[in-house]
Amino acid sequence: MKILSLTIVLFFSSVISYCDENKTYEILKNLRCLVCQGQTISDSNSDFALTIKEVVNEKVEEGFSKKEIYHFLSDKYGDWILFNTPLKKNSYILWFVPYVLFILGGALLYLVIRKRTEKTK
Amino acid sequence: MRKKYLVIIYSISIFVFFVLYLSLGKNKVYTTQDNIGKKIAEVQLNYFDIDGEFNTKEISNFKFTLLNFWASWCGPCRKEHKYLVELSKNSNLKIVGVNFKDEKKNALKFLNEMGNPFSILTKDPEGKKSVNFGIYGIPETILINNELKILKKYVGPINSKDVKEIEKIINK
Numbered sequence: 001m002k003i004l005s006l007t008i009v010l011f012f013s014s015v016i017s018y019c020d021e022n023k024t025y026e027i028l029k030n031l032r033c034l035v036c037q038g039q040t041i042s043d044s045n046s047d048f049a050l051t052i053k054e055v056v057n058e059k060v061e062e063g064f065s066k067k068e069i070y071h072f073l074s075d076k077y078g079d080w081i082l083f084n085t086p087l088k089k090n091s092y093i094l095w096f097v098p099y100v101l102f103i104l105g106g107a108l109l110y111l112v113i114r115k116r117t118e119k120t121k
Numbered sequence: 122m123r124k125k126y127l128v129i130i131y132s133i134s135i136f137v138f139f140v141l142y143l144s145l146g147k148n149k150v151y152t153t154q155d156n157i158g159k160k161i162a163e164v165q166l167n168y169f170d171i172d173g174e175f176n177t178k179e180i181s182n183f184k185f186t187l188l189n190f191w192a193s194w195c196g197p198c199r200k201e202h203k204y205l206v207e208l209s210k211n212s213n214l215k216i217v218g219v220n221f222k223d224e225k226k227n228a229l230k231f232l233n234e235m236g237n238p239f240s241i242l243t244k245d246p247e248g249k250k251s252v253n254f255g256i257y258g259i260p261e262t263i264l265i266n267n268e269l270k271i272l273k274k275y276v277g278p279i280n281s282k283d284v285k286e287i288e289k290i291i292n293k
Contacts, residue, residue: 034257047222048257051248058249076162076255078155097140101133108129 024060027069028053030083040083152276153255160269161188162253166243169220169228175243181267183215185291188263189239190256192223193231198260201278202235208284209238213291220244221251221259264290 028042033049041049041056052073059069073081085091165174180186189205191198209216218239220228223246232239245251254263255274264273264287272290275283 047248051252054247055249055252073252076156076252077153077257093140104129104133108126112126 023066024057027056027060027066030070031056031073032081032083034077034081153257153274156255156263156274157271159271161263161265161271164250164253166219166245166250169218169242169244170225175217175241178269180215180217180265181269184267185214185272186265187214187216187287188219188254188265189216190219190221190245190251190254190259190261192221192259193227194223195221195259197278199231199235201260201262201280202238204279204281204284205238206236208287209240211288211291214287215240217241217243219251221256222246222248 025042029040031041031052033039033041033044033046033052035046035048036044039049041052056069059072064072070082070086074086079085079088079091085094087095161177161180164177166177167174177188180188187205187208191202205216208214216238218241220242221244223244225244228244248256254261258276260278262273262275262279262283263271264275266272273287279287
C-alpha cells in the first residue's frame with residue numbers, strides 16, 4: 001500500500017514538474033533577448049537572458065500565469081520583449097490591416113473577373 | 122472602370138508607402154524610455170555592507186533620488202563615476218547605488234579608488250531585483266522625484282550633458 005501511494009505521489013509530482021517545465025519553455029520562447037540579434041530568451045546565453053530565465057522560473061514556481069508573467073515583463077521592458085504582440089489600441093492597424101487588404105484584394109479580383117466575363121459574353 | 126482600379130491601386134501604394142515611411146523613420150535602438158512617468162517599483166534591496174533592507178518606497182523621503190546600477194567589472198561605470206561624484210555634492214539629490222552582480226571585495230576597492238557618491242548603497246548580487254526597474258545592462262541611472270515618479274532614465278554611462286540636465290531638473 002505504501003509503495004503504491006509513494007508511486008502515485010512520485011507520478012503526479014513528475015507530471016506537475018513536466019507541466020511547469022513546458023510552461024516555462026513556452027514563455028521563454030516568446031520572449032525576445034533585448035541584447036542579442038533576433039534571439040529568444042530561451043536560445044540565448046547572454047547575461048540578460050540568464051537573469052530573465054531565472055525570474056521566469058521563479059514566477060512559474062510561485063504560481064503566476066503566463067499572462068501575468070508577460071504583463072510583468074512588458075510593463076518593465078515594453079511590448080518589444082514579447083514576440084507575439086498583444087492586441088492593443090495602438091496595434092489595431094498591425095493586426096487588422098492584413099485582413100482588410102485581403103478583403104479589398106478579393107473584392108478587386110472579383111470585380112476584374114466579373115468585368116472580363118461580362119465582356120466575353 | 123480602369124480609372125477606378127487605378128485609384129484603388131494608387132491608394133494602396135500611398136498607404137503602403139506611408140506605413141513604410143513611419144516604420145523606417147522610427148528609432149531602432151531599444152530603450153526603456155516608456156518607463157518615464159511611471160511610478161518606481163516597490164522593491165526591497167539588501168544593504169551593501171550592513172544587515173537589513175532598503176525599500177524603494179523610502180525614496181519619497183528625499184526631494185530627488187538618482188538610482189544608479191553599477192559594478193566594479195563594468196568599464197562604462199568607471200567612466201561615469203566622476204559625474205556621480207559631482208552630482209553627489211548637490212544637496213537636493215540623494216544617490217542610491219545598486220551594486221549589480223558584483224564581488225563585495227572588488228566593489229569596495231572600486232569605491233576606495235574612485236570615491237563614494239552613494240548616500241545609500243545596496244546590492245543585487247543575482248541581478249533579479251533589477252528586472253523590476255527594467256534594467257537590461259549596466260550602467261543605468263534613474264532619476265526619481267519624491268512622488269516616486271520616474272523623471273529620467275539613462276541607459277549607459279551618464280555624461281556632462283546628462284549632469285547638466287539632471288541639475289536643471291533638481292535645482293528648479
